[in-house]
Amino acid sequence: MEDVEAFIYANGLDGRAADALRTCPPEVAQAVMARGTLEGARNPSSAVLGRIKDAQALSCAPAQGLLAEGGFTGRVLSAGEIETFLEEHGCDERAAEALRTAAPEVQAYVIERGSLKDARNPSSAVLGRLRDAASAKAKSGISGEVEAFIQESGVD
Secondary structure (H helix, E strand, O other), X not given: OHHHHHHHHHHOOOHHHHHHHHHOOHXXXXXXXXXXXXXXXXXXXXXXXXXXXXXXXXXXXXXOOOOHHHOOOOOOOOHHHHHHHHHHHOOOHHHHHHHHOOOHHHHHHHHHOOOOOOOOOHHHHHHHHHHHHHHHHHHHHHHHHHHHHHHHHOOX
C-alpha cells in the first residue's frame, strides 16, 4: 500500500484517480505502476485511469493472452527502454506521449517491430504502429468472443 501512496504523491494524482488506484486489485495497481512515472503526461490523473482500464482488461483476457499471432509478446518494457527508443528516433511529443500512455503489450508491440532509423517521419511511424496494435487488439477481442460462443454453443 505504501508503494501505491508513493506513486499517487509522486505523480500528483487527483482524488478520483488516487481512489481508483487505491481500490483496484493489487495486481492491477502493480501493472499500472510498472509502466513507470507519469512525468510529462498532460494529465497524469487521466493517464492513470487509462492504465487502470488497460490493466483490468488484461487481467480479464483469455488465458492464451492477447493475440500472440499478431505480435503481442506479453513482455513489459521499462520506462527507460521506452524513453531510449523515443530519443534514438527523435519522436515528437505527440508520438512520445501516445507511446508512453499505451498499454504495456502495445508498447512492446511498437518497439519490438524494430528500428525507425529509415523512416522519413519516425513520429508518424510510431503512431501508425500504435494504430496497427489497436486494430490487432480489437480483432483479438472479437475472435476470442467468437471462440467462446462456439465453445459454449457446442458448434462444430
